[in-house]
Amino acid sequence: MIGTVISNIIRFIVLVLMQAMVIDHVDLANGWVVPYLYVLFIILLPFDTPGWATLVLGFALGMAMDFFSSTPGLHAAACTAMAFTRILMLRVLTPREGYDPGKQPTVQHMGLAWFMTFAGTLVLVHHLVLFFLEVYRFTAFGSTLLRALMSVAATLVLCLLAQALTRRELRAR
Amino acid sequence: MRELFRFLIRQSNLLLFLLLMGISLSLLVNGSMHHRAQAISSSNAMVGQLYAWRNEVTGFTDLRRVNRELAVALAVEREKKYAEPLRADTGVVQIDSAGRESFTYITAQVVNSTVQKERNYITLGSGSLDGIRRDMGVIGVKGLVGVVRETSPHFALVTSILGNELAPSVELKRTGHFGLLKWDTSDPATASLTDVANHVQVAPGDTVVTRGDDGVFPRGVPVGTVLSVEEDPGSNFHKITVKLGEDLARTAYVHVVSDLMKTERDTLEAKAPLP
Numbered sequence: 026m027i028g029t030v031i032s033n034i035i036r037f038i039v040l041v042l043m044q045a046m047v048i049d050h051v052d053l054a055n056g057w058v059v060p061y062l063y064v065l066f067i068i069l070l071p072f073d074t075p076g077w078a079t080l081v082l083g084f085a086l087g088m089a090m091d092f093f094s095s096t097p098g099l100h101a102a103a104c105t106a107m108a109f110t111r112i113l114m115l116r117v118l119t120p121r122e123g124y125d126p127g128k129q130p131t132v133q134h135m136g137l138a139w140f141m142t143f144a145g146t147l148v149l150v151h152h153l154v155l156f157f158l159e160v161y162r163f164t165a166f167g168s169t170l171l172r173a174l175m176s177v178a179a180t181l182v183l184c185l186l187a188q189a190l191t192r193r194e195l196r197a198r
Numbered sequence: 199m200r201e202l203f204r205f206l207i208r209q210s211n212l213l214l215f216l217l218l219m220g221i222s223l224s225l226l227v228n229g230s231m232h233h234r235a236q237a238i239s240s241s242n243a244m245v246g247q248l249y250a251w252r253n254e255v256t257g258f259t260d261l262r263r264v265n266r267e268l269a270v271a272l273a274v275e276r277e278k279k280y281a282e283p284l285r286a287d288t289g290v291v292q293i294d295s296a297g298r299e300s301f302t303y304i305t306a307q308v309v310n311s312t313v314q315k316e317r318n319y320i321t322l323g324s325g326s327l328d329g330i331r332r333d334m335g336v337i338g339v340k341g342l343v344g345v346v347r348e349t350s351p352h353f354a355l356v357t358s359i360l361g362n363e364l365a366p367s368v369e370l371k372r373t374g375h376f377g378l379l380k381w382d383t384s385d386p387a388t389a390s391l392t393d394v395a396n397h398v399q400v401a402p403g404d405t406v407v408t409r410g411d412d413g414v415f416p417r418g419v420p421v422g423t424v425l426s427v428e429e430d431p432g433s434n435f436h437k438i439t440v441k442l443g444e445d446l447a448r449t450a451y452v453h454v455v456s457d458l459m460k461t462e463r464d465t466l467e468a469k470a471p472l473p
Contacts, residue, residue: 045248045249046249046252049312050256050312052447053314059315076210076214077211077214080211080214080215080218091225092239092240092242092245093240093245093248094315094319095239095241095319095347095355096226096317096319097226097228097239098222098227099222099226101218101222101225102223105215105219108215109211109215112211158226159317
């Protein structure tokens with residue numbers, strides 16, 4: 026339990042710093058693709074995280090990002106929406122006998138198809154809220170939507186890459 | 199009453215979600231107005247320091263180019279000095295063509311910046327202790343950069359011209375016709391010059407400079423050059439695209455413009471408010 030808390034705190038810090046210090050400075054395709062890897066924190070929270078904690082942690086993650094990108098409320102709104110979606114998605118995707126204790130919402134534990142459905146939905150909600158609130162108008166609807174969707178793809182690729190790089194061997198039962 | 203409590207407990211996640219979303223959105227909406235909400239920014243001491251450390255590491259990679267640019271800028275300044283011997287002894291205080299307003303320039307290092315977002319911000323490694331205040335103009339070696347939004351003792355946050363919050367007043371150097379510079383091109387290298395009437399003869403290559411009527415930028419600061427001029431059949435104005443002189447993705451050092459007459463001017467204008 027304590028180990029889980031500590032590893033999540035470390036993940037929070039590492040992902041926020043990684044986003045602010047490295048990824049935000051990479052200009053892909055002239056601003057058309059802006060990946061937000063830091064949301065991986067919300068995706069990887071343990072299955073048994075209570076709903077209120079998911080929401081509060083999502084909000085806190087967004088606020089931390091807002092400090093770095095000087096956008097009061099922008100990332101907080103997107104991450105809160107994402108955290109709420111996570112609660113709903115976990116309810117929808119629950120296996121009949123519930124989640125096995127010790128399982129984590131990763132590719133390694135749950136398989137690629139499950140993870141892409143789960144993470145894909147969450148990232149999509151986050152990016153749509155973020156990009157449209159950032160533009161603050163609906164005039165450039167098409168181009169904003171395209172930017173958001175292309176960034177979703179980039180974020181998902183980074184999520185998979187990050188998991189591949191930090192993979193640990195499954196403990197023997 | 200008990201029913202109410204039961205409902206609240208059952209829907210607690212939804213209510214918490216709505217509460218947090220409400221807080222986020224009110225911060226977002228008030229962001230441009232309320233000072234407290236604006237404090238959520240990289241002028242915050244801890245965040246600023248982290249960015250400054252990052253810049254310590256990454257700053258070296260660009261030093262060759264920065265040096266070259268500064269050397270060129272120095273040469274240009276020398277030239278000006280020799281061309282106008284009467285003004286040579288004014289030092290850092292530049293007297294503009296009207297000879298009334300005077301500006302000083304505070305040099306600051308860029309410790310963080312973005313160009314790929316819808317609204318971009320720049321963090322400077324100098325703050326209020328160096329004399330930087332809100333609403334001061336920020337210019338680079340080759341062109342406009344932005345306006346100071348927020349300061350802390352050691353850092354300042356600048357609203358970049360790459361965003362929809364600023365529209366500096368600029369003019370065509372050759373003809374003197376003026377308009378507003380708006381960033382609606384979504385391209386960090388260009389911006390639009392609006393409100394120039396159709397009868398004005400504009401050609402690609404024309405120089406665009408600041409107009410200097412807003413008390414933020416001095417007159418004649420280079421902005422860029424006209425890239426293309428299009429006629430919009432339904433409009434009385436040109437559709438002008440300007441190639442920005444300053445490459446905001448690579449700006450390393452900037453000058454923060456301090457208008458020595460600003461207080462006096464603002465006090466006077468406050469007495470007779472413009473309509």
